[in-house]
Amino acid sequence: MNAPWSISRPNVKVLDCTIRDGGLVNNHRFSDKFVRAVYDTCVAAGVDYMEIGYKNSDKFFSREEMGPWKFCNEEDLRRVVGDNPSKLKLACMADAGKSNWKHDIIPASESVLDMIRVAFYDYQIDEALEMIQDASEKGYEVSANMMAISVVDEITLDKCLERVAASAASTIVVVDSYGYLITEQTEYLIKKYMNFASKNNKEVGIHAHNNQQLAFANTIESMRHGATRVDATISGLGRGAGNCPMELLLAFLKDNPKYNLRSIYECLENEFITLRKELEWGPYPEYMITGFFNQHPRSAIKARDSQETKDHYTQFFDQIKAAGNK
C-alpha cells in the first residue's frame, strides 16, 4: 500500500508558525534560546518559511505584558537569526486593527524578513487591502489571511475573495481559526479559494486548528484539492487546541527530498518535553466543544485556565450550547 499515495508534491511549501501561533499561548514570551532552536530546526528540516511572530504595535499591546515576538523589532529578530544565512524564508504576521504597519514595517531590503502575512476579519477588508499594498510596495511577498472563515457568510466571503484576488497578495490562506471545519467543508472552501486565486496566478494556503483532531486531515485534504501553502507547528503548538503538527505533515511529504523529518523529532525531544510542563495546548474536550459549536476558543481557554472551571465538561457544554446557534 504505497505506490499511489507516494508523491513528492514538489509545489507544496511548508510554513512553520510555531513561534507565531504558539505565542498566543504564552503572550509571546519565548526565550531567545527556544526561538533559535525552532529556527535551527526549520533550517535543518528544510521547511520553506518560518513565521517568527507578530508585527503588531505597542500602541495596542503592552510591552510589559507581551514578549518580543508580538512586535518582532528588527533587532530582536537579528539577535536570534543573524542575517539568516539560510534558504529558510522568514515571515511575520501583521493584524489589521492592531499594527502600525505604515511605520513599523520597514522596507524589505532593510529587513531580515521576506514575507508579511496580513491577518484580518472580513469587516477589516479595507485596511487589509491597504496593508497588502503597502507591504508589497515595500518589497515583501504578501499573504492574505482572512480569519474565522467558518462564521463568514458566503456572499461576504465571495466579495472579500474577489477583492483579495485583485490585490498584490500572492497567497490567500483558508484560516479555520475556530477549528470548526470538517474535511468536506475544507474541500469546498479550498476549491472556492482556488477558483478566485487561480485566475490571478495566486496560490492557496491552509491554516488549520486541531479542536476536532482534524488539523492534519484538513491540511492533507487541502493539498488534494490544490493548496500549495500549508501551515504547521512543531508538536502542534498553538492557541487552544493547537495547529497541524509539523511531525505529521513532514511525514506525509516524505517523498519530497528537501524535507528532513528526523530534525523535528530531535526538536520535540530537546525542547518540547520541557515546554509541555510549562504550557498547555491540544485538543482538550473544552476545545472540541467550542470547535464543534463554531465559536472562538477564548471561552475554552478561560475555562481551562482556572482549577475551578477546568475539566467541568458538562457545565461547559451546556454553556457553549446555550451561547451557540445550533
Added chain:
Amino acid sequence: MNAPWSISRPNVKVLDCTIRDGGLVNNHRFSDKFVRAVYDTCVAAGVDYMEIGYKNSDKFFSREEMGPWKFCNEEDLRRVVGDNPSKLKLACMADAGKSNWKHDIIPASESVLDMIRVAFYDYQIDEALEMIQDASEKGYEVSANMMAISVVDEITLDKCLERVAASAASTIVVVDSYGYLITEQTEYLIKKYMNFASKNNKEVGIHAHNNQQLAFANTIESMRHGATRVDATISGLGRGAGNCPMELLLAFLKDNPKYNLRSIYECLENEFITLRKELEWGPYPEYMITGFFNQHPRSAIKARDSQETKDHYTQFFDQIKAAGNK
C-alpha cells in the same frame, strides 16, 4: 456553513469499543463500576453497540494476569449489565488463534451478547471462516474484522475479502491496526470493501487508530464512501495511540436525533479525568513513528513503558526506520 454538511446519516450504526480496545492498555482490568459507567453512557448516548471485551480463552491467557474482560464469561457480563434491558446491543470480540470459540461461545439465546466480532490476520482466514459460521449458527450477528490491513498485499486482501464476502458475516470491517492509513488510502479500501460487501448485502465498517491523528478523519472519510458501521471509544481510549474519539464522532452525527452527545462529556468528566492519571494512551510521538513506518505499535508501547526509553524520540525514530522497509 451548515446546510450541505448537515445530514443525519440514518443508516450509520456506532459501536463503542472503549472497554474492549481499552482493555489492551490495562490487561482488561477495568472495575465493574467503570464498565457499568461506560455501559450506562452508551445507553444514554444512544450508541448502537457496545463491545464489552474479548471472548478469548484462558488456555492462551492467564486469569492472574488478565482481567475478566479478556474472557467475558456470561456471569461477569451479567454482573454489570444484568439482562441488558435496553436498546443497546452487546458485542464481544473473539480472536482467531486465541479463543476456544466452539466451547466458550454459548448459543445467543442463552447469552446477553448480540454480536460476535471475529478478529483475525490474513493467514488465519480458514479458522476465521469457521468461527464466523459457528457464531452465526449459534444465532449471533457476526462481524469479520481482518486486522493489520496496511501490511496485507492486494492479492491476499482480495482473496480474503472474496471468501469473507461469501460467509455468514453481515459486516466486514476495515481495521487499521497500525494507524498507518491516510484518508486517501481509507477511501480506496472502503470502496474496495464496499465492492465485495454490496454484492452480498453486507455492510462495511471502519476501526481506526489515532497514531497520525487521523482516526476521526478516516472514520468520516469511510462514511463518505459508504461505510455504515463505525467504531469509536470514549476519550479515544485504546491501545497505543488510541481510537476514534466517541465525543468527536457523535458531534459529527449531530443531526441524527438518536444520539446524545452530552452524555459522553458527562462520562469524560466523571470517569476519564481519573483514568488519565492511571493509564496512558494517545498520539504520542512514538506512536506517530510506528504508524508512519507502518509497524505494530508494540515497540512504541514498550518504549513508553520505561522511564529510560520514553520520550527518546530520535533514537526511537532511528530504530523504527532501520526496522522498517522505507
